Amino acid sequence: MDVVVCLKQVVDPELPARDFAIDPRSRRQAREGRTLVISTYDEHALEVALRLKEQTGGKVTTLAVGPQAALGEAVRKALAMGADEALVVDEPRAPEWLGAEVAPVLAAAIRRIGPVDLVLAGCESADWVERVVAPLLAEALGAACVTFAARVEPADGGVLVRRMADDGVHHVAARLPAVVSVASDDANKPRLPKVKDIVAARRKPVTVVATADLEVDPAWRLPAPEVRGVTVPPRTGTCEMLGGEPAEQVEALVRRLRDLKLL
């Protein structure tokens, strides 16, 4: 099964809180000087792709859109984890793009890669959490779409997906080609790259193209939401002490949590 995995590079979510800042011009998270990492769920998507490859053979290609220079480390890591090759769309504006802007470019890049069976992406990005890329991509590619997959197994001519939903777990069968967005699960915990594979990743093929080199279908372009303002919520904290014996404290705690509609 030939799989493309979309990887987004984001500011490390483990960044010290005091270094989190909003760039007032772009109304986006400031990236300069910060460590950039592969968005959390995208790493899970890559793990799903690598396991599918181990079961069915085929090829795993990673796809990332962003400034080429900054993307090196993320791409390298993905190749070290086991992806076969990488396509990088060198696009300096990408860090400011929302899902509606990046999806058509991803679709065009996937078309360029050639016929693929499955496209995987994280169920949401660690920065904007829009959850729109996979559905938009499926629309643009005319592919089936399944979101929030915990597990993806090969099945006759398609995939079986165990999907996390508010009301429980859905088991969904999808024909190929399909776009599947991946949530975290014990079964797709990202592997650690091996030292040898980190060294060997340098020799794996990385193709770099500019957005202008891609044929982005104007029909896929969707109006992106305009971000009017972004603010960092003030950190507030109050501490309420519950007195009494442990059993009374537990009762009081449950009562308070119910009052706060947290239970």
Add this chain to the structure above:
Amino acid sequence: MRELTLRPTDYYQLDELLDDDARLVRDTVRRFVDREVIPHIGGWWLRGEFPRHLPAALGELGVLGANLPVEYGAAGVNNVTYGLILQELERGDSGLRSFASVQGALVMYPIHAFGSEAQKRHWLPRLARGDAVGCFGLTEPGAGSDPGAMQTRARRRGGGWELTGTKMWITNGSLADVAVVWAKDDEGEIRGFLVERGTPGFVAHEITTKASMRASDTSELVLEGVRVDDDARLPEANGLRAPLSCLTQARYGIAWGAVGAAAACFEEALAYAGARTAFGRPIAARQLIQARLVDMLTELTKGQLLAFRLGQLKDAGRMRYTHVSLAKRNNVRMALEVARAARTILGAYGVTLEYHAMRHAANLESVDTYEGTHDIHTLVVGRDLTGLDAFQ
């Protein structure tokens, strides 16, 4: 724009000097240690238990003897990257780093440097995968700092050899599938032999009374008329220089590893000082605590710079054994003092194994002694500096 927070364990932004490979390898090993070691290490240490599943896991990760060539199954990374691997392992525990140092620098290295092609082909891939474990028998009950005084003898018997003697304080001794044993032949020449577990007359006794390195296997090796063929001899190892060159490799890793132990203790103390309040404020607001933290940071940063430069010299083929002595001597004593200072800041909590400083401090007492004591390295550098030999 406001300046970004400096990461306390990279205050001089050494990360910028590392290549992508080195950073990625370092971060990978760090994550491995965070996942697989740190949650369990207190228990292993308390029970005096070496985690026997780890050699295979470390082999799978590709960190064992990682600076040796790819053709024998190793990862072939440069020495700075190799140093960073050991730094991250010792951030977990000195015993874990000791395991990796012995396997890589004291077993794989001598087989690679002094072994026959058949020995290399047989052992190096197995040792790199962690399928086989090795140990290094040089020190004896009566010969530590003075290995030339060893009593272990290798006598020619027919086409082979008979080994007799006792080796002491041998890391991995009871675990090992193969021991690199150093012995004097009839002419007084020191030679190295590969002795396999189960060879008649060869036994290991684990030392269980340690108050240090408790998650590491330390053993006594007894050889009573152990017969080995001549193909068990390392053909290129002749004289004391051979085992000493192995120790230079291992000490190189220790100079890096100590930085990892110190960083773990410093981070723990810094976090604790920020969270613990006394007299209505975090103790980190107090001048005495700040002075301790700044001293720790300063010494840690100096140790990092020393290790990094040592790695550059090794990669350039210009590292001398005296460079290694200086770095091992400084960085281990630095780490020991940082661990003790961290323990002090942690107060009573610092003596428990829920925190890490006490365990690191106890371990580092061994690291300060083994692979050349602090005093011996003083005299090694002193001899280089003055041209006068204090050992005579």
